[in-house]
Amino acid sequence: MQEIRIRHAEARDLEQIRLIYNQGIEDRIATLELDQKDMVYMTSWFGEHQGRYSVLVAEMADVVVGWASLNRYSHRCAYDGVADLSIYVERSFRGHGVGQHLLEQLEKKAHSQSFHKIVLFTFAKNQLGQGLYRKRGFREIGIFEKQGILDGQYVDVMAMEKVLRESLHAQ
Template identity: 50%
Template structure:
């Protein structure tokens, strides 16, 4: 099957919301515990800066299977060239290479938008996610021990980065 990436638009919100809520339910990629409404995610999409794009991955019919976003790393202007990012894949499509395609598209978009570095925070236990990032030449910076609380348990968070220059 062929897949395509493109910049997300407001019509994509129902799919982005569904996929994000699967990620929240599965507890492998976010410390968020409350499901989001389409209204929540519409505000999230429309209140982003012009350079912090959201990308979706679709099949040839336009069905959305995942999304990725460039996020603000830090509001201080000295960090304006650094973007945090998120990637979420529809539950039944994980492990099929869509994350690599989305990450490649996200990197190209980040360069086009003037970012020189991407950073992320991943659950230390998320081996599949860390494998994806390492396969795309991200390096582990370190691990915060007991950094975030999820279901009453402290979880370790691994920080990774990649220079785009």
């Protein structure tokens, strides 16, 4: 396996990010989204992910094979220290450490941006994803039963979290 390089995403990466995101939508393993994303959507999304809420990409041999983002958890100022995360890996690279490298660097980015906690929501049946998160110290908070609808069926969604900073004084 070639070396995985993590870097900040650039506008030139958007097409590959879009393709990988759409794979996640098609495969029905990572999101309740149903509609394929086009470049208009992705350009707007990327514009919202600058500065604190950034996007990282994983490259192998100069090809983007995965991406991760810190997302706004809530617009309420009380939650400014909490980030939601997204991670998507190109189909043929899943299970090869790409997600682990992305998550490790995303945590460092979150810490440097003064987030004290990262939360995520994953399908309760997504054992591969949960294994990745648990390896990095995320803990299960609980399961929202029948939280969303995917392909006409209710699905359970698991909430997980990792505290990066223990107190306000640690900042």
